[in-house]
Amino acid sequence: MVSIGQLFPIGNDTYSLIINVVWFVAFFVIILFFNQRMQIWTYQRNVENATKRLEKLAEKSREDALKTIKQFAPDNTDIRSQVTGFLDFFAIEPVDRDPYGVLNRLEHMIDDRQGRFKDFVARIEPNGSKIDRTKTEGVLEVAMSLNLIFKVVRHYLLLGKKTKSLMIFVQLDMQLPQIMKMAEAYYVAQDTFATGKPMGDGLGALVASKFINGAPTKPIAEDIIYSEIDISGRKAFVLKAEGPDFTVGKPGEAVKRLVEGREGKIARIIMIDAAGKLEGETTGEVVEGVGAAIGDPGPEKYKIEEVATKYNIPVDAIICKMDIDEALTTMKKEVVEASDIIVERIKKMIAERTKEGDTIIIAGIGNTTGVAQ
Amino acid sequence: MSKKRQLRFTMMSIALTMAAIVLFLLATLVDSFSTYGIPMMAAGLVLLVTSWAIYFFGERSAKPAKEEPKETVMTVIGCKNCDMREERAFVQGDYIFKDMGPCKKCSGSSYIKAIYAVPIKKE
Numbered sequence: 245m246v247s248i249g250q251l252f253p254i255g256n257d258t259y260s261l262i263i264n265v266v267w268f269v270a271f272f273v274i275i276l277f278f279n280q281r282m283q284i285w286t287y288q289r290n291v292e293n294a295t296k297r298l299e300k301l302a303e304k305s306r307e308d309a310l311k312t313i314k315q316f317a318p319d320n321t322d323i324r325s326q327v328t329g330f331l332d333f334f335a336i337e338p339v340d341r342d343p344y345g346v347l348n349r350l351e352h353m354i355d356d357r358q359g360r361f362k363d364f365v366a367r368i369e370p371n372g373s374k375i376d377r378t379k380t381e382g383v384l385e386v387a388m389s390l391n392l393i394f395k396v397v398r399h400y401l402l403l404g405k406k407t408k409s410l411m412i413f414v415q416l417d418m419q420l421p422q423i424m425k426m427a428e429a430y431y432v433a434q435d436t437f438a439t440g441k442p443m444g445d446g447l448g449a450l451v452a453s454k455f456i457n458g459a460p461t462k463p464i465a466e467d468i469i470y471s472e473i474d475i476s477g478r479k480a481f482v483l484k485a486e487g488p489d490f491t492v493g494k495p496g497e498a499v500k501r502l503v504e505g506r507e508g509k510i511a512r513i514i515m516i517d518a519a520g521k522l523e524g525e526t527t528g529e530v531v532e533g534v535g536a537a538i539g540d541p542g543p544e545k546y547k548i549e550e551v552a553t554k555y556n557i558p559v560d561a562i563i564c565k566m567d568i569d570e571a572l573t574t575m576k577k578e579v580v581e582a583s584d585i586i587v588e589r590i591k592k593m594i595a596e597r598t599k600e601g602d603t604i605i606i607a608g609i610g611n612t613t614g615v616a617q
Numbered sequence: 618m619s620k621k622r623q624l625r626f627t628m629m630s631i632a633l634t635m636a637a638i639v640l641f642l643l644a645t646l647v648d649s650f651s652t653y654g655i656p657m658m659a660a661g662l663v664l665l666v667t668s669w670a671i672y673f674f675g676e677r678s679a680k681p682a683k684e685e686p687k688e689t690v691m692t693v694i695g696c697k698n699c700d701m702r703e704e705r706a707f708v709q710g711d712y713i714f715k716d717m718g719p720c721k722k723c724s725g726s727s728y729i730k731a732i733y734a735v736p737i738k739k740e
């Protein structure tokens with residue numbers, strides 16, 4: 245026979261009553277006080293697994309960086325300790341509480357950092373060519389980023405453990421999917437950088453080199469070259485970073501010099517860049533807009549906006565959508581195909597929006613690794 | 618691969634929990650089992666503990682052991698004069714617009730036209 249009363253057996257004797265009371269109390273203690281502890285355990289387990297994975301990625305990327313450097317380093321030097329030490333290298337952003345000239349100060353800091361990178365790589369890679377060295381800079385950059393990500397996540401894991409705070413774990417756990425995606429993308433990107441394959445971010449450079457198509461080029465700013473070509477009666481200055489090095493150069497400076505050099509007599513500036521896509525959008529989608537299409541920390545974008553405003557030059561932006569990991573890793577077929585579409589779009593754009601005899605600037609923005617001109 | 622294993626562990630864990638609940642219910646609600654009440658409860662507890670253990674530790678062992686490359690990188694070689702097109706695997710040192718010497722079909726010069734990644738299809 246079945247009866248519900250038997251689920252909560254209440255005997256007549258005091259002995260069984262006490263047992264029941266103890267049971268209820270124990271039950272509520274578990275629910276009320278251990279509930280949060282159990283939640284912490286669950287979150288902590290997730291974060292611990294992620295931290296382990298990040299540690300592995302940081303370690304592997306360091307080893308890969310060492311492997312890359314070893315090819316060009318003399319046999320007798322201890323590169324391991326030098327590289328391990330360099331991975332903690334940092335740069336401090338300029339104070340922005342007084343924003344006057346903050347971009348100049350930021351640019352100075354970025355140049356400084358870049359200079360230190362170049363010096364360090366030149367020192368440990370005396371046998372490498374210029375291209376090898378720029379690639380190593382990229383490889384080191386990845387190892388540094390992964391090292392930093394691992395350290396920050398581990399910091400919050402240990403902080404959460406120490407303070408037994410559910411909120412620290414919840415916040416960390418919430419951001420983990422994005423952090424892990426980024427870290428995995430960086431790790432894959434390291435191989436792309438080391439072998440010198442063109443990356444998704446190189447789309448702008450690829451479009452520019454399709455316009456240049458073997459025409460003679462001249463340097464115009466740091467790591468930037470330009471070529472003067474004719475597009476249906478218009479004179480076009482096409483600029484990109486100097487490939488196939490691993491570099492983005494200073495396209496803002498280049499645009500500024502070209503515009504200033506012609507006293508602002510530029511009909512249009514057309515910029516091409518890769519841009520992050522939203523989930524659900526397709527990779528390789530080409531979209532048009534206005535404004536300086538460039539994803540630098542600020543100084544280069546500012547120069548373009550400033551010079552365009554000064555001489556009242558319209559700035560067209562053409563972007564190709566891709567995921568962050570697609571931008572950092574080897575160029576996808578869709579992106580290569582998009583570059584041909586963009587070339588046609590620009591030709592059409594020039595025919596529609598400029599007159600014959602006009603001078604225009606076409607700026608292919610992005611890292612030009614694996615893309616010559 | 619690891620997703621499948623993870624799913625299997627989760628299913629096992631859920632099945633064990635269900636079995637434990639059935640045992641508890643039988644032991645408390647059905648009169649004829651009341652003599653075996655204590656051993657049945659104990660068995661149910663063991664089942665619950667195993668279920669949790671599988672849930673907690675199974676996931677860890679299900680992590681992928683090694684990483685396989687997910688894509689191959691192809692290099693496309695074209696010619697400036699004719700429509701020659703050749704596709705081969707990427708070799709270190711390749712870059713777009715690299716001069717590849719005279720064309721195999723005509724007297725023009727060939728160069729690397731494109732380099733791109735194609736995902737490896739999973740069988």
Ligand SMILES: [Zn+2]
Nearest residue numbers: 696699720723
């Ligand atoms: Zn040919």
